Amino acid sequence: MSQIILFDLDGTLTDSAEGITKCVQYALRHFGIDEPDLEKLKHFVGPPLQEQFMKAYHMPERQAEIAVAVYRERYAKIGMYENKPYEGIEEVLKMLREEKKILGVASSKPEIYVNKILEHFHIDTYFDVVAGANMDGTRTEKDEVIEEALLRLGMTDKREDVLMVGDRFYDVEGALKCGVQCIGAGYGYGSPHELELAGAVYVADTVEDLKILSERYRNAGKEETLPDTQGETHQYTAVPRNDSLLKKIWQVVYPMGLYYLITFVVAQAGAVILYSWYTMKNAASTVEEMQALLMQHTVLLNGIAALLAIFPMMLLYQKDKRFRIRGIIGKKENNHRQVHSGTYAMTVLFAVTASQVLNDLINYSGLADLFPAYPQLQSAIFDGQSIIVLCITVGFLAPVVEEILFRGLVFKRLQDYTGNGWAVLISGLLFGIYHENMIQFVYAGLLGFAFAMLMVRTNSLKVVITAHAAANLWSLLGKSLVNALAATNVMAYSILLGIFVILALFSGVCLLGGKKISNNKKRA
DSSP states (O other): OOSEEEEOSBTTTEEOHHHHHHHHHHHHHHTTOOOOOGGGGGGGSSSOHHHHHHHHHOOOHHHHHHHHHHHHHHHHHTGGGSOEEOTTHHHHHHHHHHTTOEEEEEEEEEHHHHHHHHHHTTOGGGOSEEEEEOTTSOSOSHHHHHHHHHHHHTOTTOGGGEEEEESSHHHHHHHHHTTOEEEEETTSSSOHHHHHHHTOSEEESSGGGGGGGOHHHHHTTOSOOOOOOOSOTTOOOOOOOOOOHHHHHHHHHHHHHHHHHHHHHHHHHHHHHHHHHHHHHSSOOOHHHHHHHHHHTHHHHHHHHHHHHHHHHHHHHHHHHHHHHTTSSSSOOOSOOEEOHHHHHHHHHHHHHHHHHHHHHHHHHTHHHHOTHHHHHHHHHHTTOOHHHHHHIIIIIHHHHHHIIIIIIIIHHHHHHHOHHHHHHHHHHHHHHHTOSHHHHHHHHHHHHHHHHHHHHHOOHHHHHHHHHHHHHIIIIIHHHHHHHHHHOHHHHHHHHHHHHHHHHHHHHHHHSSSOOEEOOOOO
């Protein structure tokens, strides 16, 4: 259970709507805008003021800055005190302090005002740190304020021990950007639905519900529990679900079925269009001619299918991701899994060298001789194709949609049910089977295992897409250079192959072994 808890101020600790809305009303009158209904100004509670003036009243930046200054004229004298702590909030704070919890405040309100309000209501003594915006308009975004609080607490490397409590989606999204889980204060100014949709792990409908943060309260036999936020971000333990075996299988395979359906529809529509176009130009056409025509356009049709499939696949992936962040499926995930910049370079190195080594091993194993139809089919599809179409389809669209499908959906869902080991094995095999020929089954299956392990290490779709794209582009553009060298200078080729093997092993160990390679960066 988290030992460090950060609270938002407005709508979480205090009911400040009256003071904020009256000061906004005061600022608007300065510009001749009369808004008598304070309820219509409640959206100003929580987010940065300047941003809200610009968004709600279409003010240019300079005018919004003046509006904030006018707002503060009244707020500093009157507005901040038109405010009151929520009933029961001090009892919650006291309970948490008695349990030795470290408490803090992270608010987008200027820090000087936050301190004055806490002191005015005599609740400042409960907090070890108070982080807010600067008066000069900097550090106003929620993630920036939370980062400042983490920095002052010395917790930038221990985010899994920190929990945020806030009432708006800004609070939840800001926390998740910082790798911190967030509880929604549903009694504040945001709706429970808004908080849940943003990714809150729990929504407290009342101040009383915040007592779930207290170990004493939970140990008293209360039924509700708060999901654990601790644990290394790169480790994964499967969380069993009550789904039947058939439902689990369905959850894993139906995204593949959806993708096959999209590609089938595109292929059939493409065949109809090509047939109509070809017969208009030619009085007669044979089956062989139509087959050749379809073969010539296979790459283009695959690219169109991939482009159409990316959107539904990404929707499914994002839905799963939100559920994991909230702890509904699998193990809760950290949404702030930034990757070291060097990881991408190492990923490209690994993908290129591993791709070349695997291709050479397959060539020397005799598989190509056992299955001669594949090289012939590959030649029929790729020969004469535009290099631009090939690079876009094979080097970009295919890696994107296939990684969302096989690592983002199939692998991650298997991981939810079985843990890492079986998920890596099964998803790799499915990725090989998907390619529908023995040579590609071996090549894609082995790369699929590697990409799945890379997903375990980084939990980053961007990384595995980068790896897949690099491998595909090398197969398109670089492999032929190595093959040409093999045909002209065996000694040089052997040396180069040895270098590729060493680099593949080195980059593979760097990526898949040792310490975790995701990090949490402080936001400026």
